[in-house]
Every structure is written in C-alpha cells, then in structure tokens.
Amino acid sequence: xxxxxxxxxxxxxxxxxxxxxxxxxxxxxxxxxxxxxxxxxxxxxxxxxxxxxxxxxxxxxxxxxxxxxxxxxxxxxxxxxxxxxxxxxxxxxxxxxxxxxxxxxxxxxxxxxxxxxxxxxxxxxxxxxxxxxxxxxxxxxxxxxxxx
Numbered sequence: 001x002x003x004x005x006x007x008x009x010x011x012x013x014x015x016x017x018x019x020x021x022x023x024x025x026x027x028x029x030x031x032x033x034x035x036x037x038x039x040x041x042x043x044x045x046x047x048x049x050x051x052x053x054x055x056x057x058x059x060x061x062x063x064x065x066x067x068x069x070x071x072x073x074x075x076x077x078x079x080x081x082x083x084x085x086x087x088x089x090x091x092x093x094x095x096x097x098x099x100x101x102x103x104x105x106x107x108x109x110x111x112x113x114x115x116x117x118x119x120x121x122x123x124x125x126x127x128x129x130x131x132x133x134x135x136x137x138x139x140x141x142x143x144x145x146x147x148x
Contacts, residue, residue: 004120012053014129024063036082051089052109058093105135
C-alpha cells in the first residue's frame with residue numbers, strides 16, 4: 001500500500017495572484033478569481049498544497065527577503081480565512097544568471113518538498129503559467145502538469 005502524500009504544486013504569480021511583475025507589496029497582491037474554490041477542492045480531495053515560486057526580484061535587488069516574507073504571511077493568512085492550508089511556500093531568490101538548482105525550470109524546490117513531505121510525485125500535480133513551471137514539474141517526476 002502506498003501511504004505517500006499527493007500534492008498540488010502551485011506557482012504563485014499568474015496562478016495564485018495576478019502577475020503584475022515583481023509583486024512584493026500587499027496592496028499590489030490581487031488573488032485570481034476562483035483560486036480559493038480551486039484550492040479548497042484540491043484540499044478536500046486530499047492533496048497537500050505547496051507553493052513553489054521564483055522570486056528573482058530579491059536577487060536583483062528590487063525588493064528584500066523581508067518584503068517577500070511579509071507578503072507571504074499575508075497570503076497564507078488570507079488562505080487560512082478561507083479554510084485553505086498551504087503546507088509550505090518554497091521560493092528561489094536567485095537571479096537567472098546565478099544558475100542555481102532551485103530556480104524553475106530546475107526541479108530543486110519540488111525535490112525538496114518531495115523529501116520533506118514524502119510526496120508521491122506520480123500522483124501529484126504542478127500548476128503554473130509558464131513553460132518553466134511545466135518543465136520543473138516534469139523534471140521532478142510530477143505526473144500531471146497544468147498550464148493556466
């Protein structure tokens with residue numbers, strides 16, 4: 001019997017919130033219509049909800065790690081008000097030029113989540129808005145990659 005956890009991996013900008021390019025202020029963060037219902041549905045089906053987001057604006061100096069954490073705390077609190085529990089938010093703060101293992105399309109964030117939560121990647125889903133999200137999901141062994 002397979003007791004591993006199944007997960008939905010979510011990109012942030014363009015999936016959870018409207019992508020306005022380097023969103024780091026609460027006043028600029030606007031949830032996408034229907035996101036609460038969608039995530040509630042996945043949660044009710046037993047999926048762990050995990051955010052995996054590239055945040056190169058930190059590496060580029062557009063905003064700070066503290067700015068990102070403040071916005072993340074706000075986002076998680078809004079989800080909690082809607083009865084939605086996000087298991088964890090993974091982020092890559094490197095610029096593309098740094099060539100790290102965590103920046104999508106590299107699968108580093110998904111692999112870390114797999115190890116931390118014992119995730120069954122073949123029964124998990126990646127939802128993103130860019131080809132790099134789909135590529136990261138495929139490279140991590142995720143069965144279903146949905147581009148929105």
